[in-house]
Amino acid sequence: xxxxxxxxxxxxxxxxxxxxxxxxxxxxxxxxxxxxxxxxxxxxxxxxxxxxxxxxxxxxxxxxxxxxxxxxxxxxxxxxxxxxxxxxxxxxxxxxxxxxxxxxxxxxxxxx
Amino acid sequence: xxxxxxxxxxxxxxxxxxxxxxxxxxxxxxxxxxxxxxxxxxxxxxxxxxxxxxxxxxxxxxxxxxxxxxxxxxxxxxxxxxxxxxxxxxxxxxxxxxxxxxxxxxxxxxxxxx
Numbered sequence: 001x002x003x004x005x006x007x008x009x010x011x012x013x014x015x016x017x018x019x020x021x022x023x024x025x026x027x028x029x030x031x032x033x034x035x036x037x038x039x040x041x042x043x044x045x046x047x048x049x050x051x052x053x054x055x056x057x058x059x060x061x062x063x064x065x066x067x068x069x070x071x072x073x074x075x076x077x078x079x080x081x082x083x084x085x086x087x088x089x090x091x092x093x094x095x096x097x098x099x100x101x102x103x104x105x106x107x108x109x110x111x112x
Numbered sequence: 113x114x115x116x117x118x119x120x121x122x123x124x125x126x127x128x129x130x131x132x133x134x135x136x137x138x139x140x141x142x143x144x145x146x147x148x149x150x151x152x153x154x155x156x157x158x159x160x161x162x163x164x165x166x167x168x169x170x171x172x173x174x175x176x177x178x179x180x181x182x183x184x185x186x187x188x189x190x191x192x193x194x195x196x197x198x199x200x201x202x203x204x205x206x207x208x209x210x211x212x213x214x215x216x217x218x219x220x221x222x223x224x225x226x
Contacts, residue, residue, distance in 0.1 A: 034214055
């Protein structure tokens with residue numbers, strides 16, 4: 001029962017182009033969504049988040065879009081840089097004191 | 113601020129042996145989590161502590177896994193006896209509050225059971 005789904009295990013993008021990572025969720029109780037980035041041999045680090053009352057949140061090169069009716073969110077990275085090469089995890093939380101639920105991750109490779 | 117500290121970084125044990133992992137969260141973070149990340153999958157919650165009390169351990173295999181957080185600070189996660197399928201990275205995370213605050217993860221302990 002996978003509540004957070006990242007259906008693309010990997011993505012390869014050229015440096016300078018846009019990277020789009022997708023995430024779908026099934027639990028309509030989720031109201032807060034986060035993206036984490038993970039380099040090898042390190043723990044995931046928080047990247048950007050969005051509340052269900054918004055449909056877009058931007059932080060520098062990173063923008064997260066939320067489509068509640070489709071239960072879909074995406075992370076856009078523009079322009080992509082080689083240092084962005086990592087595994088990206090989508091995570092979600094319902095309101096209240098409930099732990100994050102993570103997707104399986106998407107491995108992004110940015111090619112110079 | 114100092115990050116979440118975990119030790120050891122790597123551990124190799126034989127099946128049926130026991131192993132323990134240690135985590136020191138960020139100072140002042142009341143909530144501590146242990147996640148298991150099997151290769152190719154996302155982190156899966158094992159247990160959540162609020163101060164020194166267990167909030168959620170519904171996914172902890174209690175026949176072999178145990179965890180404690182004495183005095184509401186450091187935490188240990190133990191596996192006894194280990195199985196081959198326990199091979200994974202064990203991640204500790206802490207946060208000021210619930211999920212919406214985001215977590216700070218440690219670097220994890222990579223366990224290999226042979």
